[in-house]
Amino acid sequence: MKITVFGSGYVGLVTGTCLADVGHDVLCIDVDQAKIEGLNQGVLPIYEPGLGAMLKRNHSEGRLQFSTSAERGVEHGQLQFIAVGTPPDDDGSADLRHVLAVARTIGSHMTGYKVVVDKSTVPVGTADKVRREIATALAARQTELEFDVCSNPEFLKEGAAIEDFTKAARIVIGTDSERVRGLMRECYSPYNRNRDKLMFMDLRAAELTKYAANAMLATKISFMNELAQLAERLGVDIEQVRQGIGSDPRIGYHFIYPGCGYGGSCFPKDVKALTRTALDAGHDAPLLNAVEQVNQRQKQTLFHKLQQGLGNNLRGKRIAIWGLAFKPNTDDMREAPSRSLMEALWDAGASVSVYDPEALNECHRIYGKRTDLNLAATRELAVEDADALVICTEWKAFRTLDFAWLKTQLRTPLIVDGRNLYAPQDVHRAGLAYYAVGRGDSLQAIPRD
Numbered sequence: 413m414k415i416t417v418f419g420s421g422y423v424g425l426v427t428g429t430c431l432a433d434v435g436h437d438v439l440c441i442d443v444d445q446a447k448i449e450g451l452n453q454g455v456l457p458i459y460e461p462g463l464g465a466m467l468k469r470n471h472s473e474g475r476l477q478f479s480t481s482a483e484r485g486v487e488h489g490q491l492q493f494i495a496v497g498t499p500p501d502d503d504g505s506a507d508l509r510h511v512l513a514v515a516r517t518i519g520s521h522m523t524g525y526k527v528v529v530d531k532s533t534v535p536v537g538t539a540d541k542v543r544r545e546i547a548t549a550l551a552a553r554q555t556e557l558e559f560d561v562c563s564n565p566e567f568l569k570e571g572a573a574i575e576d577f578t579k580a581a582r583i584v585i586g587t588d589s590e591r592v593r594g595l596m597r598e599c600y601s602p603y604n605r606n607r608d609k610l611m612f613m614d615l616r617a618a619e620l621t622k623y624a625a626n627a628m629l630a631t632k633i634s635f636m637n638e639l640a641q642l643a644e645r646l647g648v649d650i651e652q653v654r655q656g657i658g659s660d661p662r663i664g665y666h667f668i669y670p671g672c673g674y675g676g677s678c679f680p681k682d683v684k685a686l687t688r689t690a691l692d693a694g695h696d697a698p699l700l701n702a703v704e705q706v707n708q709r710q711k712q713t714l715f716h717k718l719q720q721g722l723g724n725n726l727r728g729k730r731i732a733i734w735g736l737a738f739k740p741n742t743d744d745m746r747e748a749p750s751r752s753l754m755e756a757l758w759d760a761g762a763s764v765s766v767y768d769p770e771a772l773n774e775c776h777r778i779y780g781k782r783t784d785l786n787l788a789a790t791r792e793l794a795v796e797d798a799d800a801l802v803i804c805t806e807w808k809a810f811r812t813l814d815f816a817w818l819k820t821q822l823r824t825p826l827i828v829d830g831r832n833l834y835a836p837q838d839v840h841r842a843g844l845a846y847y848a849v850g851r852g853d854s855l856q857a858i859p860r861d
């Protein structure tokens with residue numbers, strides 16, 4: 413099939429590349445000239461395991477092309493995927509400017525039947541707006557042409573996007589058109605062989621499904637973070653409780669890891685956008701508000717633990733941080749807990765020495781050459797002369813650690829662990845204090861020589 417994907421960001425590139433990989437003829441469009449030039453030379457604007465090789469292969473075999481020409485894009489595909497960004501507006505609602513601009517472009521240039529597929533995460537009712545936008549553009553040309561709009565939300569996780577696309581748990585499609593059902597079935601058929609994953613539903617139900625999924629997952633995390641706060645005060649180890657409840661199949665083990673708060677480009681934005689949608693619909697959504705509030709508070713928890721361990725005055729202290737990305741296997745630092753921590757430390761007059769296997773360039777891009785930021789090339793260099801170590805991301809490479817060695821490096825023998833990576837007794841045995849998340853007995857006094 414001939415497919416056009418508008419927006420060569422995270423979702424657009426993964427969608428375009430995976431669809432080309434099963435033989436579709438895909439054209440990816442973006443307004444960013446430099447990005448398109450880079451892609452034509454095989455340079456990816458994002459870090460995603462496996463994507464680079466797949467993209468280059470399909471590009472060199474001619475099934476995957478990149479262009480800035482929107483007109484060519486409209487001409488190319490019978491399916492027109494919209495996968496452009498929906499950044500949050502000042503009031504938390506999703507900004508649909510880019511989505512509607514693409515819709516206008518499609519309406520302005522189309523010459524035959526098109527299916528317009530909303531892939532971006534967009535609020536309930538957006539498909540109607542897209543439809544109106546296209547109809548208006550067609551009317552301006554005094555042209556009548558058939559088109560359909562459907563919703564096909566994306567559930568990709570960064571770091572596992574290829575796997576999530578090619579082995580999706582479900583493919584949600586919101587439409588009321590039989591013709592669209594047939595075309596979307598054809599589009600996804602290579603990824604729909606073993607069992608039928610296609611779920612057809614009403615348009616608005618598909619739009620809400622995307623927000624509901626992310627809000628449910630964010631709720632699970634905030635719930636566990638709230639329980640972790642409680643466990644800490646009750647002298648209970650939340651990790652034992654996590655296993656205790658996860659074993660109930662109704663609860664399950666997924667997404668119940670307490671930590672230093674959720675980040676990334678989706679959860680924070682989508683929870684806020686859904687709260688906004690609820691308000692606009694006349695409902696104050698107390699639970700959604702609490703999910704967001706708990707998360708904001710949880711992101712401050714590492715800073716408070718450092719204050720607890722090092723004394724309230726952190727001025728002049730040097731803090732080592734391992735892990736900057738909002739989660740492992742990505743260089744993405746959007747809404748990352750590491751940022752709340754660094755910013756709080758800088759405000760308190762401390763400096764930071766940071767290491768991350770992938771996100772150092774991103775950190776440099778965001779914070780530039782601050783004198784109170786040292787980008788360390790290895791985890792060992794990051795802890796040199798540091799007062800204490802904080803872990804913000806659970807990269808695999810941090811899972812083992814020579815505690816005795818670490819003790820010789822730190823001025824104060826203290827690990828603040830936002831991801832509960834170690835057994836508290838192992839750390840304590842080596843003579844270090846270990847402040848983790850919700851681990852009752854972990855807030856022990858710091859050993860002084």
Ligand code: UDX
Pocket residue numbers: 566567568569570571626629633666667668669670671672673674675676677678679738739
């Ligand atoms: C998420 C959804 O999982 C995905 O379906 C959707 O399409 C986009 O948003 P992503 O943002 O890539 O994907 O990250 P995810 O792996 O879901 O993690 C989100 C955040 O939650 C991370 O900061 C992670 O550290 C945190 N998290 C996750 C926890 O704190 N505890 C958990 O148990 C799980």
